[in-house]
Amino acid sequence: VVGASIAGLRAAGALRRAGFDGRVSLLGDEPLGPYQRPPLSKQYLSQSDTPTTPALRVPSDLDIDVQTGRRIDSVDFRSRQLLASDGWRMGFDGLVIATGARARRLKATEQRAGVHSLRTLADAQQIRAELNKRPQVVVVGAGFIGCEVAASCREAGLQVTVIDPLALPLQRVLGTHIGRFLAELHSEHGTRLLLGIGVAGLEGDRHVTGVRLTDGRLIAADMVVEGLGVIPETTWLERSGLRSVNGVDCDSRCRVLGLKRVVAAGDVARWRHPFFGGIRLEHWENAVLQGEAAALSLLHGDAAEPYAPVPFFWSDQYDVKLQLVGLPAEGDDFTVIDGTLAQRKCLGTFGDPESPSAVLAVNNPAAIHKYRSRVLCATAASQA
Amino acid sequence: VTTRMGATASLKKRRTAQSDALTAERHTSARRRGRRGWGTAVALLVVLMIGLTQAGNVTLLSVLTMALIYSIAVGSLDLVVGFTGLLSVGQAGLVGVGAYTVALLETKYALPMVLALLVAGLVSVLFGGVLGLSALRLKGHYFTLVTLAFGLAVPQLALNASSLTNGDTGVVVDAGTFFGLSTAYPLELFEAVFIVAAICFLFLERFLFSTLGRKAMAVRDDELAAKANGISIYSTRLSVFGVSSFLAGISGGLLAYFVGLVAPSSLPFDLSLFFLAALIAGGSGRYTLCFAGSVVGAVLLAVLKQATVSNGSLAEVIFGGAVIVAVVLSGRGIWSLVQILTAVPSQRGWLRRVRLGKLRTLATERDAR
Numbered sequence: 001v002v003g004a005s006i007a008g009l010r011a012a013g014a015l016r017r018a019g020f021d022g023r024v025s026l027l028g029d030e031p032l033g034p035y036q037r038p039p040l041s042k043q044y045l046s047q048s049d050t051p052t053t054p055a056l057r058v059p060s061d062l063d064i065d066v067q068t069g070r071r072i073d074s075v076d077f078r079s080r081q082l083l084a085s086d087g088w089r090m091g092f093d094g095l096v097i098a099t100g101a102r103a104r105r106l107k108a109t110e111q112r113a114g115v116h117s118l119r120t121l122a123d124a125q126q127i128r129a130e131l132n133k134r135p136q137v138v139v140v141g142a143g144f145i146g147c148e149v150a151a152s153c154r155e156a157g158l159q160v161t162v163i164d165p166l167a168l169p170l171q172r173v174l175g176t177h178i179g180r181f182l183a184e185l186h187s188e189h190g191t192r193l194l195l196g197i198g199v200a201g202l203e204g205d206r207h208v209t210g211v212r213l214t215d216g217r218l219i220a221a222d223m224v225v226e227g228l229g230v231i232p233e234t235t236w237l238e239r240s241g242l243r244s245v246n247g248v249d250c251d252s253r254c255r256v257l258g259l260k261r262v263v264a265a266g267d268v269a270r271w272r273h274p275f276f277g278g279i280r281l282e283h284w285e286n287a288v289l290q291g292e293a294a295a296l297s298l299l300h301g302d303a304a305e306p307y308a309p310v311p312f313f314w315s316d317q318y319d320v321k322l323q324l325v326g327l328p329a330e331g332d333d334f335t336v337i338d339g340t341l342a343q344r345k346c347l348g349t350f351g352d353p354e355s356p357s358a359v360l361a362v363n364n365p366a367a368i369h370k371y372r373s374r375v376l377c378a379t380a381a382s383q384a
Numbered sequence: 385v386t387t388r389m390g391a392t393a394s395l396k397k398r399r400t401a402q403s404d405a406l407t408a409e410r411h412t413s414a415r416r417r418g419r420r421g422w423g424t425a426v427a428l429l430v431v432l433m434i435g436l437t438q439a440g441n442v443t444l445l446s447v448l449t450m451a452l453i454y455s456i457a458v459g460s461l462d463l464v465v466g467f468t469g470l471l472s473v474g475q476a477g478l479v480g481v482g483a484y485t486v487a488l489l490e491t492k493y494a495l496p497m498v499l500a501l502l503v504a505g506l507v508s509v510l511f512g513g514v515l516g517l518s519a520l521r522l523k524g525h526y527f528t529l530v531t532l533a534f535g536l537a538v539p540q541l542a543l544n545a546s547s548l549t550n551g552d553t554g555v556v557v558d559a560g561t562f563f564g565l566s567t568a569y570p571l572e573l574f575e576a577v578f579i580v581a582a583i584c585f586l587f588l589e590r591f592l593f594s595t596l597g598r599k600a601m602a603v604r605d606d607e608l609a610a611k612a613n614g615i616s617i618y619s620t621r622l623s624v625f626g627v628s629s630f631l632a633g634i635s636g637g638l639l640a641y642f643v644g645l646v647a648p649s650s651l652p653f654d655l656s657l658f659f660l661a662a663l664i665a666g667g668s669g670r671y672t673l674c675f676a677g678s679v680v681g682a683v684l685l686a687v688l689k690q691a692t693v694s695n696g697s698l699a700e701v702i703f704g705g706a707v708i709v710a711v712v713l714s715g716r717g718i719w720s721l722v723q724i725l726t727a728v729p730s731q732r733g734w735l736r737r738v739r740l741g742k743l744r745t746l747a748t749e750r751d752a753r
Contacts, residue, residue: 200645
């Protein structure tokens, strides 16, 4: 299993639980073993006391060989071997690709001290260390990472500015209705939103001093966090001759197209969802479930179930917990079906309220899961 | 030209024409020649002094650099709006053409900065010429509407010609060198922009008092009278429009170096209107002021844009207020406030006269004197 985060860990565990008794190796390139990523942009930044490393336990009874700090540089698919640049190699019968994604960065010339992306624990530690100096924070990109980092820094009492070329936060994922709600939420908490304007570059010699907007204005900054989304980590596969566009191409059972006994799971995998078609999800829950599904399909082949989850994710911003089940289509209207957005507690649907493409809960964690099957049914019906 | 013009001026325009004729006469006399552009020079020097003394303040330096870049665009607009009497609201489009020209020249051919700026000006003249050839055949509002369309079209064109312009992402501009001044460093960039701006305003001032500039003002004041004196209205306007485009292009080129990236969002749709508002607020078409009003207006624009960064529409509100004040002061702009306030105390019982109507009369009297 290449990639020792949640998808890889779950895949390794599932192999064992399904009765596989051969050798299972979990290879990760980070110095630490598996840990939880979701808290890195949330509690890990906002908590004032030193937070504990959100490690994930690898059950010892599963007999998994965990190797940390092991970067795989390429694969020889013919001799079925993993290769590293230091001469290390390892043969395999079956391979789980779970290398996840890396943060998209501003171009290299913009990199200087005080500029961070947030993907790994090391990133989060660096950001936390700098937050103690109480910097003026500028977050580039109002996506999930951007919004969460902004909220966390604001809760720590720092001056925060969020810049995004779109007119509203998370507009592309959650539409204008929720986008407007989030914009109000952030403004209310004193986060400055600069929307509908791009970033031209960063200023400062060695340490960042400001962010230049495309219209020429300069925003002072001591720390810049890039929330520009992620790129699937497939460089090592491309080097091995496996071409991919936006993730590794898989069939409905997470098997990589054109290869035998190679599966992919998590952020890196783009598979044929029976109802949604070719999609790639960057959600925690998907990594958990797909890791397990990929392991089973590696063991059982066609006898395994096609992987058809209902997409689900959550996001914590200030005192608001957003949870979404399903995938809203572009232009789907948001309709409140319970509570109100103004009360900060509500439940609403995207698309036709009778057969919604997605359901969103605001501070309503108990209610949302009832809608999973309904969303799945609606999606299946719309495909039929 | 001006004396004859004064005689034939229509009743409605007589007062301005006469006062302009008077000032023109005063300024053409050889011994007064040195006084022409003093207002502009003072305004520019104040900006330079603040910039040089506050070089450590990155934000302030950035605002002043932006103000100088804007001032060239606003000055070029003043030439068209203030001195030729054509209401153009597409200046940001020409600025955009210049910015994209520099960006593309820099990335594809690594042209020296001076050359890139000149080419940017020339390409803008090309676009402005095509625009002018058609738009200048229209009168009044119709001309304004065509320039508005042009201003809106340029960012859209850039967005859609993505093979050339990278669409939404924009074109990255590397640092250039202007006679040893690298645009990578804020202070050197400021100095380079100042030099270019100073040259541009010197050029504008010379142009204004050239034959073509006088023709332009004659056309503005009374088309019929100008025509009767053998001035071709169309070709005068077209030439002025071309000169204005050239300067707008240079302003855009500087903007490209300053921002480091040229994208459609560098040219917000309201930028042209902001230029116009800056011009009105600062004072436009004032013979005695030359282009000082443009500089003041541009400084105001840059300061307001930076100051209201977290509250986008506040800039519009304040600017709206400034424009109203400027219009109430008989369209003379902020600069005239200085004039009026210095004029008032010399009058007896000036406290009773501090009513806007009186102020206006005072200003007119003063100008006539």
